[in-house]
Amino acid sequence: ELKVEQNPLFLSMQEGKNYTIYCNYSTTSDRLYWYRQDPGKSLESLFVLLSNGAVKQEGRLMASLDTKARLSTLHITAAVHDLSATYFCAVDERASGSRLTFGEGTQLTVNP
């Protein structure tokens, strides 16, 4: 059974600081997704990582994938309050466009 673990689960940080969220998974896969969820809202797709070594950046967020280590990171640069949300990573276990297995989520709070 595929397990996807994120850490930390809760992150409180100051504006302007940098931090990294980690996503470990337990089986071979080269498809990993990052989503953002605001309270009471749906999930918004942030990044799709489809191969080993993939790196994608959007604004203050950068995601990377190391399939050999079964690890993805979401790096936050110079955090701003608007980034406060819950971030989920999700792994496509079968790499065939089927089920996604989600991590527990990292609840990020950026304080002014």
Place this chain on the structure above:
Amino acid sequence: GAGVSQSPRYKVTKRGQDVALRCDPISGHVSLYWYRQALGQGPEFLTYFNYEAQQDKSGLPNDRFSAERPEGSISTLTIQRTEQRDSAMYRCASSSIPGDEQYFGPGTRLTVT
């Protein structure tokens, strides 16, 4: 363009009643997925379709849950004889092709009393 839509947005039902949750995917999207999300947790896979064919229903908790997508577009998730433990947010997602990023709908909040 229009995103994934779901109806109803909120559903309160009494234990033992049947409910039907509807998902209207993004037009032209081949793949449609159902997930269930408990408060404070990530979504949990239920089932998915490519066109009208149900490809994987291994995430459905038991035989009270079923889903269909008869014309390859709109899908219905049906829960028979609802129980309190069925209370959750039910989310639908679609992707243009299998394996592409999944776009999520707003969800249906189901409460079983």
